[in-house]
Amino acid sequence: MCNVAVAPGARVRVHPGGCDAVTLHVGATGEQYGFDPHGALPGRHPLLEHALAYAPPPNEPVTIAVGAAVPPGCGTGTSAAVVVALLAACAALRGQALSASELAVAAHAVEVGLGLQSGVQDQHAAARGGVQLLEIEYPHAVSTPIGGDDVIAALDDRLCTVWLGRSHRSSEVHEAVIARLEGFDPEPALAPLRAAARDAADALANGDLDAYGAALAANTEAQAALHPGLVGVDARRVIEVARAHGAPGWKVNGAGGDGGTVTVVAPADAEPLRRALARHWELLDLHVSRVGVQVKD
Known part of the structure; x- marks a missing residue:
């Protein structure tokens, strides 16, 4: 992962x-x-x-x-x-x-x-x-x-997270996927997800955000192959807009399904894509967190 x-x-x-x-x-x-x-x-x-x-x-x-x-x-x-x-x-x-x-x-x-x-x-x-x-x-x-400050800065410049306007319950989606895989060898379905994770990590270690985007896109298609409901209609619309504006990749976040968010790796000039996405959806104001949980008095 x-x-x-x-x-x-x-x-x-x-x-x-x-x-x-x-x-x-x-x-x-x-x-x-x-x-x-x-x-x-x-x-x-x-x-x-x-x-x-x-x-x-x-x-x-x-x-x-x-x-x-x-x-x-x-x-x-x-x-x-x-x-x-x-x-x-x-x-x-x-x-x-x-x-x-x-x-x-x-x-x-x-x-x-x-x-x-x-x-x-x-x-x-x-x-x-x-x-x-x-x-x-x-x-x-x-x-x-993985990666250093230069990779984090590049991610901040090029990641766009699109809120689809409604929540999803990841546990319910997980249960549907598990039920679909019961009685079958899950390895052929899960192997592409593992490969995408390794490819994403290698891409970030090398500072290659286009390759990172391609790994995210491969992950999303592997999700869809697990269960057709994992990549919803609204997520597909986001992907179509992203692809039309030259984005190298995208990922349906969490367990997917209807609602939730899609993160897009924008091209080097991210603003045209951001404007196109913002015409239809809310873009969440997120950045990569360099630190984990902190306790303050």
Whole structure:
């Protein structure tokens, strides 16, 4: 898996006080409610609640505000980033400094504990930041950083992330793919995805963004071969616009499906493509994050 961490990311703020053991404010919906992470959970935001039950804050009562700069369900790993941030904040309250690997493993355990289909790459991206090649023997992963400041600057210049206007649920898409592959040898379908990841990492290591784009495009077609619903109609429209403007590649983010985002590698002169995309869709204001999770007083 070749992964690029982007910012602005998820943000968690913890303040002492509140009417309950935990008062949770969810920025995406504007909700605020209280609960006891040691007791029965209300189920209004299961992922957040289970993260706090997994590693509850030590000094209750506390008020915790959770937010992100991108729409929920957009396929950029927001849910994993929020859980990583929550776990890091609660660990800091306990006087612990967890490593990036420990945070990623714990965040993945929270999602799996809810019965969700979850990979491990988003958690490692949020915890570590930067650009990395992940060698995965599920659920274990070994991270190798890729590229330097010049590669990150080039990615910032040429990556465009298009919001398709509605969310998707990646776990549901994962379940559909798994059901489709049951009873068959999955290796022929998965091998092109593995090859695309290796090609993407090699391209970035060599500073070749056109080759990187080609690897992303190959990955997207391999996704579509896994399940026809992984690359939706709106994503195909984005790809058509990108291809017409000379883009070397594109990737349907997350699990794909209807909604979410598509990231396009623009040509060297990115502005004509950006203008064309912005006529139909919102472009998310993202850049490559050089750092992973950070805890600040």
